[in-house]
Amino acid sequence: YWPGDDGSALSDRDLSATMCGLLERQLDEVEARSGRVVVVTHMLPGRPLILAAEVPAEGLGGVAPGKRPPEEKFLDAYLGAEGLGDLLARRTSVVRVICGHLHRAVQWRIPAGAGEIPCEISPVGYPRELEGSLAEQVGRRLRLVEV
Helix, strand or coil, X not given: CCECCCCCECCHHHHHHHHHHHHHHHHHHHHCCCCCXXXXXXCECCHHHXXXXXXXXXXXXXXXXXXXXXXXXXXXXXXXXXXXXXXXXXXXXXXXXXXXXXXXXXXXXXXXXXXXXEEEECCCCCHHHCCCXXXXXXXXXXXXXXX
């Protein structure tokens, strides 16, 4: 469990709100020095990104619709937080989001203000999940992100 200020266990929602608050303070500090921000986080910024994992990711070797194993769908509740996506969408300085946690290649666009924020997951994954050799998997997943 994750303890709150008083030492008692935080609920999932309280922990998510605490982490989003920490990120918001970090963004405030960074925005004071830079006009464009790339956010890298382990957790996914909302349910649409989880559901997008069922759609093939262009050029990333994503999985076909409906092909995720049922045991993976159980984990959907633990992959991310909608509050994180809401926070990122409000920040005009955020120009790209890179996240992890889900071991599926996904490209997505987070609706934000008048535009969208490109968001991507391009994992290497665990050895048991590799398709081909480690070098081949890294070659498929390695990305250059221009800002």
